[in-house]
Amino acid sequence: MSRTHIRERARFAPGEVILYPGVPAPGEPVYRVVSGLVRIQHVDEEGNALTLRFVRPGEYFGEEALAGLERGHFAEALTESEVEAIPADELLGDEARTLVAGLVSALAQGYERIRRLVTQRLKNRIAAALLELKDTALAQTDAEGRPVIRLTHDDLAAAVGSVRETVTKVVGELAREGYIKSGYGKITLTDLKGLEDLASRPE
Amino acid sequence: MSRTHIRERARFAPGEVILYPGVPAPGEPVYRVVSGLVRIQHVDEEGNALTLRFVRPGEYFGEEALAGLERGHFAEALTESEVEAIPADELLGDEARTLVAGLVSALAQGYERIRRLVTQRLKNRIAAALLELKDTALAQTDAEGRPVIRLTHDDLAAAVGSVRETVTKVVGELAREGYIKSGYGKITLTDLKGLEDLASRPE
Numbered sequence: 431m432s433r434t435h436i437r438e439r440a441r442f443a444p445g446e447v448i449l450y451p452g453v454p455a456p457g458e459p460v461y462r463v464v465s466g467l468v469r470i471q472h473v474d475e476e477g478n479a480l481t482l483r484f485v486r487p488g489e490y491f492g493e494e495a496l497a498g499l500e501r502g503h504f505a506e507a508l509t510e511s512e513v514e515a516i517p518a519d520e521l522l523g524d525e526a527r528t529l530v531a532g533l534v535s536a537l538a539q540g541y542e543r544i545r546r547l548v549t550q551r552l553k554n555r556i557a558a559a560l561l562e563l564k565d566t567a568l569a570q571t572d573a574e575g576r577p578v579i580r581l582t583h584d585d586l587a588a589a590v591g592s593v594r595e596t597v598t599k600v601v602g603e604l605a606r607e608g609y610i611k612s613g614y615g616k617i618t619l620t621d622l623k624g625l626e627d628l629a630s631r632p633e
Numbered sequence: 634m635s636r637t638h639i640r641e642r643a644r645f646a647p648g649e650v651i652l653y654p655g656v657p658a659p660g661e662p663v664y665r666v667v668s669g670l671v672r673i674q675h676v677d678e679e680g681n682a683l684t685l686r687f688v689r690p691g692e693y694f695g696e697e698a699l700a701g702l703e704r705g706h707f708a709e710a711l712t713e714s715e716v717e718a719i720p721a722d723e724l725l726g727d728e729a730r731t732l733v734a735g736l737v738s739a740l741a742q743g744y745e746r747i748r749r750l751v752t753q754r755l756k757n758r759i760a761a762a763l764l765e766l767k768d769t770a771l772a773q774t775d776a777e778g779r780p781v782i783r784l785t786h787d788d789l790a791a792a793v794g795s796v797r798e799t800v801t802k803v804v805g806e807l808a809r810e811g812y813i814k815s816g817y818g819k820i821t822l823t824d825l826k827g828l829e830d831l832a833s834r835p836e
Contacts, residue, residue, distance in 0.1 A: 472748055474835065480751055482744045497734035499741055526729065531700035533736040538702055540743035541685045545675055547750040548683055548794035591751035632677065 438515045439464065442507035449505035454495040459515040460529070461492045466511025467567040471588060472503045479588040483536055484508070486566055490516075490532045509567040547591055549632050553600050555590040557628035560610070563589075564619055577619045586617075641718045642667065645710035652708035657698040662718040663732070664695040669714025670770040674791060675706045682791040686739055687711070689769055693719075693735045712770040750794055752835055756803050758793040760831035763813070766792075767822055780822045789820075 442448055448461070448468065468485040482503055485491045494501040496518055507513075521529055546555050563569060564577040572578050587597040601617070604610045609625050611618040619625060645651055651664070651671065671688040685706055688694045697704040699721055710716075724732055749758050766772060767780040775781050790800040804820070807813050812828055814821040822828060 472744070474752070478752075480748060482747065493733075493737045493740070496730075497737040497741075499737060502741070502744070526733075527699075530696075530729075530733060530736065533733065533740060534696045534700040534702060537696070537736060537740050537743060538700075538705070540740060540747065541675070541705070544685065544743065544746055544750065544794070545683060547747065549677070549681075591747070 440513055440515075442466075442511045442513065444507060444509055446507045447504055448507060448511075448513060449492055449501065451501050451503060453500045454492075454498065457517070458495040459492070459517045460490055460495055460521070461505070462490050462514045462516055463487050464512040464514050465567070467508045468511055468513070469506050469508045470503050471506060478593075479584070480591055481585075481589040483539060484562070484566060489536075490529050493529075493533060496521075511567075552590065552592055552596060553603065554628050554631050555592075556586065556597065556600055556604065557609070557625045559586065559589045560617060560619060561622075561625055561629055564622075572618060577622075579617050579619070580615060581617055582615055643716055643718075645669075645714045645716065647710060647712055649710045650707055651710060651714075651716060652695055652704065654704050654706060656703045657695075657701065660720070661698040662695070662720045663693055663698055663724070664708070665693050665717045665719055666690050667715040667717050668770070670711045671714055671716070672709050672711045673706050674709060681796075682787070683794055684788075684792040686742060687765070687769060692739075693732050696732075696736060699724075714770075755793065755795055755799060756806065757831050757834050758795075759789065759800065759803055759807065760812070760828045762789065762792045763820065763822060764825075764828055764832055767825075775821060780825075782820050782822070783818060784820055785818055 463485050465487050468491060470482045470485060470491060472480045472482060474480075485505075491505050492501075516525070546558060550558075560579060563579050563581065568581060569577045569579045583594045583598050583601065586601070587594045590597070601610070601612050605612045609619075609621045609628070611620055666688050668690050671694060673685045673688060673694060675683045675685060677683075688708075694708050695704075719728070749761060753761075763782060766782050766784065771784060772780045772782045786797045786801050786804065789804070790797045793800070804813070804815050808815045812822075812824045812831070814823055
C-alpha cells in the first residue's frame, strides 16, 4: 500500500538555480527530479565549476538535509525540469528504500569518478562523460538515429574536471578520429562502440 | 524505544579482507564498524590500489547490498577491527536514519575527494589525508603529544591517488619543511597548523 500525498512541485528553466550552497534549514525537504536534468555542481571563488553528479528523473538530490550537513554545491536545472519536494518525515517504507538505493548508487558513481580521475587520461574521461549524458534530457536523436548532446565545452570541462581550452583540443581530436561530430553547443556521437572502448580503457 | 538484537560480530586482524568485490548475495547484510579502522579500496588488474574511503567506529560499509549493486572494491581491516553484521530488514527507525546520514556523509567526502583531485597538487592532498588519518585507530600520540600515524608510503599513495615513488619524494619535502617527521612505516605530524593551511589551499 502506498500513501498518496499532494506534494509541492516546481518547474525550473534551463540554467536556473534550485539550491544554493549553505547549511540546510531545519525541516528542509529532499528533492526528487520528476522530469528534465539537474546538475550538482561545485563552484570555487574564482568561478571554476566542477560537476559532481547529474540527477535524472526518479533520482533524489538535496540529501544534505537528511544529515544536517552543509551543502558545498549548487543544484541547477540543466534543461527545463520539474522537481518535487519531499519532507524528510514522509520518507517511509518503499520511498526510503528508493532514496537509500539512490544514495548508494550516487556513492558508487562518485567512486567511479575518483577512479577515472586517478587512472584515466582526459580523452577517456570525455568519452565516459559523453556516454553518461547521452541517456539524459540533454540528448536528442538526429535523423540518422545518432545521439546529439546539447553541451558547451565549458559544461564538458566541468563534467570531467578540466578546463575549456584543453577540452576543446581533445574534442577536436575525437572529431578528427571519427568518434564524434562537434557543432556549436552540441556534440553528435557518431561511433558509440569506439567511445565505449575508450571509456573502459584504464588510460 | 530501541529494540536490542543479538547480532553477529567478527574480529579481523590488520590486513585481513572483510568483503571482496562482486555481486552481493540476496539478503547480504550491511556492516557497522564497532572498533578499529576499515579501508574501502579499489584494486585494478595490475594490483594498483586506490583508497575510496576509511570507515571508522559507528560508520557503515557494504551498502551495495541495499541497492543490489555490484561491489567494485575490497573492504579490509587496517588495524585490529571488530565488525557487526546488520540484516537489511532490521534497519528501521533511528538506525536507518543513522545509516542514511552515514551515506550522505560518505557522498560528501567523495565529492571533497573529487574536488581535491581536480584542483589540488599532491602535496596539499597528502596534508589533507594525514589530517584525516590522525583521528583514526591508525594514529597514536607520542611523548610530546604529537599524532603518530602508522602508514606505509604505499598506503599513503593509495589514499591520495598517486604512486609510492612520487609520494616518497613529497613526504621528504614535507619533512624538510618541518610539517612532519617520517620514520619507518610511520609519520609524525609536527606542525598541525601548517598542515591544515596546506590542506585548505586550492593548489
